[in-house]
Amino acid sequence: MEVALGRSDHESRVKEEKTTESGGPDHGDEDHPKQEIDIEVEELESAKTEMGEAREENQRLKQCLDRVMKDYRTLEMKFKDVFQKETKHQSATTCSEPDDLVSLSLGRVICSNDNNNNARTNDDDHQKSKALKALLWKDNNGDDEEEDLALGLACKFETSKSGSITNNSPNITNPSPTNSSDQERVNNESKALKTSRDSYSGEDEVSQHNPPKRARVCVRARCDAPTMNDGCQWRKYGQKISKGNPCPRAYYRCTVAPSCPVKKQVQRCAEDMSVLVATYEGIHNHPLPLSATAMASTTSAAASMLLSPSSLSSSTAAATTATTPLYFSNNPSSLSSSSSLPSHPTITLDLTTNSAASRFFMTSSSSSSNYNPPPRSSSFRSSASLNFSSPNNNNFLSYNSNNRNLFSSMNLARSTTMDNNIYRLPYVQKNSVINNPTHHHPPPQPAALPDSIAAATKAIAADPKFQSALAVALSSFIGSTGGSGIGSSSQIYRVDSI
DNA sequence: CGAATTTGACCCGCGC
DNA sequence: GCGCGGGTCAAATTCG
Numbered sequence: 001m002e003v004a005l006g007r008s009d010h011e012s013r014v015k016e017e018k019t020t021e022s023g024g025p026d027h028g029d030e031d032h033p034k035q036e037i038d039i040e041v042e043e044l045e046s047a048k049t050e051m052g053e054a055r056e057e058n059q060r061l062k063q064c065l066d067r068v069m070k071d072y073r074t075l076e077m078k079f080k081d082v083f084q085k086e087t088k089h090q091s092a093t094t095c096s097e098p099d100d101l102v103s104l105s106l107g108r109v110i111c112s113n114d115n116n117n118n119a120r121t122n123d124d125d126h127q128k129s130k131a132l133k134a135l136l137w138k139d140n141n142g143d144d145e146e147e148d149l150a151l152g153l154a155c156k157f158e159t160s161k162s163g164s165i166t167n168n169s170p171n172i173t174n175p176s177p178t179n180s181s182d183q184e185r186v187n188n189e190s191k192a193l194k195t196s197r198d199s200y201s202g203e204d205e206v207s208q209h210n211p212p213k214r215a216r217v218c219v220r221a222r223c224d225a226p227t228m229n230d231g232c233q234w235r236k237y238g239q240k241i242s243k244g245n246p247c248p249r250a251y252y253r254c255t256v257a258p259s260c261p262v263k264k265q266v267q268r269c270a271e272d273m274s275v276l277v278a279t280y281e282g283i284h285n286h287p288l289p290l291s292a293t294a295m296a297s298t299t300s301a302a303a304s305m306l307l308s309p310s311s312l313s314s315s316t317a318a319a320t321t322a323t324t325p326l327y328f329s330n331n332p333s334s335l336s337s338s339s340s341l342p343s344h345p346t347i348t349l350d351l352t353t354n355s356a357a358s359r360f361f362m363t364s365s366s367s368s369s370n371y372n373p374p375p376r377s378s379s380f381r382s383s384a385s386l387n388f389s390s391p392n393n394n395n396f397l398s399y400n401s402n403n404r405n406l407f408s409s410m411n412l413a414r415s416t417t418m419d420n421n422i423y424r425l426p427y428v429q430k431n432s433v434i435n436n437p438t439h440h441h442p443p444p445q446p447a448a449l450p451d452s453i454a455a456a457t458k459a460i461a462a463d464p465k466f467q468s469a470l471a472v473a474l475s476s477f478i479g480s481t482g483g484s485g486i487g488s489s490s491q492i493y494r495v496d497s498i
Numbered sequence: 499c500g501a502a503t504t505t506g507a508c509c510c511g512c513g514c
Numbered sequence: 515g516c517g518c519g520g521g522t523c524a525a526a527t528t529c530g
Contacts, residue, residue, distance in 0.1 A: 236503055238522060251521070255502095265521095 216281045220269065221351040223276040227266045230278070231292025232256060234264060245270040257286035262296075275352050 221228060227250070234252035242249045247268035254262040262282040269275035288296050 235501095237524095239504070240520070240522095243519065249520090263521095 216279050216346040218277060218279045218346050218348040219351060220275055220277050220348065222274050224274070225276075226250075227252070228276055228278055231289050232262075232284075232296065242267065247273065254282075254284060256284070256288065256292075260285055272352075279346070 219228070227234075233255045235255040236250055237253050238251035239248045240251070245267060247270065249265055249267040252264045252266065254260040254264075260282075262280065262284050264281070265279040267277050269277055284296050
């Protein structure tokens with residue numbers, strides 16, 4: 001909206017210029033050199049051209065805005081609809097899930113009625129409303145029985161083709177303008193900067209009910225540079241020597257927008273100085289450069305997921321569909337050293353192993369113990385190599401994978417080993433290629449890979465939503481360095497419409 | 499000269 | 515209540 005208005009202002013300015021310029025020669029200045037008149041005519045022409053371009057752009061922006069508004073309305077209606085359904089089911093069913101059934105879905109929740117029933121616990125209404133909000137991550141084209149592709153892109157303004165606006169700004173996250181928490185947030189906007197920094201507005205509602213929990217995403221990567229370039233702008237605001245690690249921990253704050261609540265901590269691993277551990281906290285409340293969307297997606301998805309208990313507990317649905325090699329750990333020994341604060345649920349993305357699929361670990365509580373990743377499983381597919389220390393020293397991830405392997409790593413990574421407290425999230429392909437909702441037993445080996453890849457190829461060809469999601473995912477990988485980019489988006493882009 | 503970084507002081511939560 | 519440790523602030527310093 002502002003952009004469009006800005007354009008209008010610009011247009012009127014151009015018009016003013018035009019009138020003054022066209023009036024120039026008419027003032028009867030007969031000594032005016034002919035050349036100057038020619039120059040003015042040229043300027044007039046260029047102004048006209050500029051005005052035309054501005055008009056076109058304005059039109060385009062208006063269309064874009066219309067589309068966004070349309071999507072918003074659709075989502076809003078869907079939200080209400082699902083909320084009503086959910087309320088009905090709540091009163092009608094008393095279904096419980098095992099306490100030890102743990103699963104999660106990055107940026108996605110299945111809204112199948114059956115799944116909702118299965119996922120339902122004794123959550124209170126608040127938790128349910130949060131679960132329903134999580135539904136908004138879904139592609140709005142899907143129906144309730146379907147598993148949908150959801151892009152956990154933070155501030156995904158550039159890629160609206162799928163119609164899924166997943167900007168993490170509070171207005172989008174809490175789509176109902178009549179939401180009471182929104183009102184509260186507006187009332188609280190006059191609070192001190194410190195308050196606004198410490199509690200991201202998008203988390204306000206959550207924090208009111210569950211104050212101490214702030215989601216974190218921990219990225220471990222080999223990196224020679226003092227910090228890893230994730231595409232965002234950061235300002236260092238502190239440095240500390242933390243206990244148990246001789247390397248200082250640096251504290252950064254996102255400076256892309258003045259009120260952005262996102263922070264990151266960067267510290268070298270005590271055991272291996274070549275490993276850099278970056279811990280992200282919060283959700284960006286502003287548009288991001290494309291090169292930053294991958295990491296931002298991680299933090300956003302993690303925050304959405306971890307701050308919403310229902311998106312964990314209710315995700316029996318996710319348990320039957322999760323495709324990302326994602327782990328949940330409640331084993332204290334597997335906690336990241338970076339998750340130093342208690343009550344900081346943390347997802348750890350381990351990118352330190354070359355030629356291995358990205359590994360994800362999630363911790364629900366924390367202590368000061370050192371990071372201790374689960375045992376390496378030789379059954380991880382070696383499909384994508386993600387390495388922060390690129391040979392060109394450009395601080396970007398180098399990404400080595402062809403598409404075929406990328407698909408595999410996104411969807412077909414497998415594991416046969418499991419810790420006592422590491423729960424493998426079953427990855428299940430649509431149409432029941434693989435379906436193993438049991439969490440305490442190793443999932444069966446997936447179908448023969450060539451078949452799976454063929455199925456993936458078919459699905460990609462058939463599903464435009466998937467194509468657009470994949471396009472964004474790939475561009476995030478590739479980033480702005482022309483071939484090297486940030487490679488952490490595989491946990492966000494969900495490929496399970498296959 | 500303004501912006502970014504450094505660094506010591508301070509605050510706060512937690513465990514004993 | 516006290517000490518410890520993590521996190522943040524803000525004045526001083528450095529950098530571009």
